[in-house]
Amino acid sequence: MNPDIFxxxxxxxxxxxxxxxxxxxxDLTAEFRSRELFSAMLVFSLLVIIIFNFALELxxxxxxxxxxxxxxxxxAFAGTLGLNRSMAVEKDRGCMDGLLLAPVDRSxxxxxxxxxNLVFMLIVEAIVLPVYALLYNEMRILQPGFxxxxxxxxxxxxxxxxxxxxxxxxxxxREILLxxxxxxxxxxxxxxxxxxxxxxxxxxxxxxxxTPLNILIVYDVVFVSIAYMVFDAVVEE
Amino acid sequence: xQSKPIALTVLDIVSVIVLGISTYLALVFAPTExxxxxxxxxxxxxxxxxxxGLLGFIIASIAGIAYLVSKDMKWDRFGVAAVEVSTVxxxxxxxxxxxxxxxxxxxxxxxDPRLTTAAITELIYVxxxxxxxxxxDPEKRARFGxxxxxxxxxxxxxxxxxxxxxxxxxxxxTNAAEKAQxxxxxxxxxxxxxxxxxxxxxxxxxxxxxxxxxxxxxxxxVEQLKLxxxx
Numbered sequence: 001m002n003p004d005i006f007x008x009x010x011x012x013x014x015x016x017x018x019x020x021x022x023x024x025x026x027d028l029t030a031e032f033r034s035r036e037l038f039s040a041m042l043v044f045s046l047l048v049i050i051i052f053n054f055a056l057e058l059x060x061x062x063x064x065x066x067x068x069x070x071x072x073x074x075x076a077f078a079g080t081l082g083l084n085r086s087m088a089v090e091k092d093r094g095c096m097d098g099l100l101l102a103p104v105d106r107s108x109x110x111x112x113x114x115x116x117n118l119v120f121m122l123i124v125e126a127i128v129l130p131v132y133a134l135l136y137n138e139m140r141i142l143q144p145g146f147x148x149x150x151x152x153x154x155x156x157x158x159x160x161x162x163x164x165x166x167x168x169x170x171x172x173x174r175e176i177l178l179x180x181x182x183x184x185x186x187x188x189x190x191x192x193x194x195x196x197x198x199x200x201x202x203x204x205x206x207x208x209x210x211t212p213l214n215i216l217i218v219y220d221v222v223f224v225s226i227a228y229m230v231f232d233a234v235v236e237e
Numbered sequence: 238x239q240s241k242p243i244a245l246t247v248l249d250i251v252s253v254i255v256l257g258i259s260t261y262l263a264l265v266f267a268p269t270e271x272x273x274x275x276x277x278x279x280x281x282x283x284x285x286x287x288x289x290g291l292l293g294f295i296i297a298s299i300a301g302i303a304y305l306v307s308k309d310m311k312w313d314r315f316g317v318a319a320v321e322v323s324t325v326x327x328x329x330x331x332x333x334x335x336x337x338x339x340x341x342x343x344x345x346x347x348x349d350p351r352l353t354t355a356a357i358t359e360l361i362y363v364x365x366x367x368x369x370x371x372x373x374d375p376e377k378r379a380r381f382g383x384x385x386x387x388x389x390x391x392x393x394x395x396x397x398x399x400x401x402x403x404x405x406x407x408x409x410x411t412n413a414a415e416k417a418q419x420x421x422x423x424x425x426x427x428x429x430x431x432x433x434x435x436x437x438x439x440x441x442x443x444x445x446x447x448x449x450x451x452x453x454x455x456x457x458x459v460e461q462l463k464l465x466x467x468x
Contacts, residue, residue, distance in 0.1 A: 160388060167381050171371030181368060184361040185388050187354075188395050211402055215395075222391050230384045233305050 019104035023112025027086065028119065037085045041124045045078040049132060063136055068198035071132065071141070072153065072190055075125060079157055080182060082120050083165040084175045086113065091169045100235060110231040114162040121154050138201070146200050149216070153193030156220040157186050163227040166234045189223070192216035245447055252444040259285070259437035262430035270427075276340045281430050283333040285438030286326040291393050293323025293442065294358065298390030301383035310457070311450075313379035316386055317369075318449035322442060324362045331355055342406065351407035354396040361389045 014022065031037055052070045056062060090096040090113075099109050129150070133141050140146065161182050168177040183190075195212035263281035270277035300316035303309075334352070335345045346352065365385050372378040 163384070163388070167368070167384065170377070170381075171368065172373070173367070173371045177367065177371055180364045181385070184357050184364055185392065187357045188392060191353075215402065219391070223388075226387055226391075230305065230387060233380050233384055236380075 014104060016105060016108050019102070019108035020112045020115065023099070023109060024116045024119070027113070027116035030089075031116075031120065037082055038120060038123065040085070041078045041082050041120065042127060044081055045074050045124055045128045046131065048074045048077055049128070049135075058136065063138065064201060065198070067132075067136070067138055067141065067201050068194045071129070072194050072197070074128065075121065075150075075154070076157065076183070076186070076190060078124055078128075079121055079154075079161060080179050082124075083117055083158070083161045083182075084169070084178050086117055086120070087162075087165040087169045088175065096235070106232045106235060107228050109235070110162065110227060113166075114158055114227070117162055118154060118158045121158060122151070125150055125154065140201050140203075141197075143200065146197055149193055149196045149200065149213075152216050152220055153189055153197075156189035156193075156216065156223050159220070159224045159227045160186055160189075163231060163234060166231070188219045189216060192219065241451075245444075245451070248440070248444045248447065252441045255433075255437035255440050259430075259434045262433050267427050267430035268424060273337075273341055276337055279333050279337045281434040282438075283330055283337065284431065285434040286333065287330040288435055289438045289442040290323045290327030290330055291358075291397055292439075293319040293326065293446075294362065294386070294393035295390055297323070297386040298393075301386040301390075304379055304383040305387075310375070310379060311454075313382060314450050314453035314457075315446075316382060317453060318446045320362050320365055320386065321449055322445045324359065324366075326438075326442065327355070327359050327362075331359065347406070349406050350399045350402075351396070354392070354399045358389070358393050358396045361392055365389065 049070065052058065052074070056066060056070070058066070058070075090099065100106070102109075129141055129147075133139055161178075164181045164185065165178055168174060168181055171177050192212040192215040196209045196216060199209035199212070259281070263278050267278065267281070269275055297316045297319040300312045300319060304312035304316065331352075334355075338347070339345050365382065368385055369378050369382050372381060
């Protein structure tokens with residue numbers, strides 16, 4: 001990351017990638033100092049997996065068929081935790097207004113927030129997946145294809161989640177509303193992601209997982225572009 | 238106070254008449270289906286409400302775009318009207334489908350992709366009302382509502398496409414009806430009842446949306462008068 005971003009050498013508007021990077025850097029620095037969000041998401045994820053363990057009695061036969069579902073449910077729940085927190089921080093201390101006053105494109109704010117949310121989610125996933133693989137002796141979830149699906153699913157989920165979190169923190173119900181808004185909208189992404197990753201664990205043939213994989217990619221593109229186009233409407237005062 | 242437009246009154250009467258005719262066509266005129274028997278008659282209304290339900294969700298998305306571009310509150314009223322009527326119609330679709338599924342599939346509900354996506358679409362629009370309820374500022378409510386219907390639109394489209402994308406036990410009706418094995422082969426009289434049900438529910442749908450839009454503008458007028466009176 002370029003450390004020169006913050007130096008006010010010239011008064012010109014920062015470039016689009018520069019603005020996005022600056023917001024990501026801000027979020028990562030704040031998170032690195034407090035580690036609130038990250039530790040909460042990580043501990044929560046591990047707890048959810050443990051709860052699933054005795055709720056579903058994950059013995060060796062059940063495990064194979066539900067692993068994808070358990071993992072995605074965990075990531076979705078942990079994701080809402082992170083999204084809520086990341087937007088609530090901006091709202092509570094009036095940082096959002098500060099961000100909006102910055103002479104940058106509004107969509108740069110969206111991409112900055114979305115990418116830093118994505119980074120948090122990916123870090124949590126990068127820890128939870130090996131732990132799950134170890135605990136349940138399921139090494140197939142560490143194959144490159146599976147990790148690719150995790151990335152694709154997270155992109156779609158975070159794109160629409162960042163948008164909806166920005167909306168929900170402005171309502172009266174605040175944090176409670178985000179999962180209610182997000183889960184039904186994100187279902188196409190989660191459904192497709194579970195199908196593809198479940199197929200990969202079961203060792204399914206390529207044509208079998210191609211349809212859900214296509215749906216996953218299409219929804220990633222659709223959600224990212226809708227969020228990009230309408231983010232303006234969500235933040236304006 | 239503007240009185241009810243005559244065209245709307247006429248449309249009310251037409252709606253009641255076409256509903257009556259459609260009921261007659263579905264229950265009496267159409268022949269009994271050979272395999273499923275009389276329960277298949279529920280299908281005519283099932284399709285009618287499903288079609289108008291999904292249509293309304295897509296109309297709401299378009300109204301959402303129109304609102305975001307023009308910032309004109311009339312598009313918001315139109316969008317809310319479409320979502321409200323569609324949510325009720327789509328709920329009816331699910332209930333009617335269940336009534337059919339009990340004898341046909343021997344269960345009220347099954348986690349088939351079609352049924353799952355339909356239930357989720359319904360939940361999206363329930364969440365839509367919760368979102369609107371949580372916002373006091375009418376302008377913000379309209380803006381967020383528009384954004385949310387835009388995000389919901391793709392889900393409504395997926396609901397329609399899902400039986401073609403995933404393996405599903407739900408019968409397919411359109412496209413290549415002759416080739417598909419599980420299609421409902423319809424005789425001439427069935428087709429009459431089917432297309433009339435589509436027409437009838439479209440008329441009823443338009444009538445209800447018109448009423449709801451009118452109610453919305455009257456509500457706004459009352460708010461305005463209250464503000465004027467108190468100031």
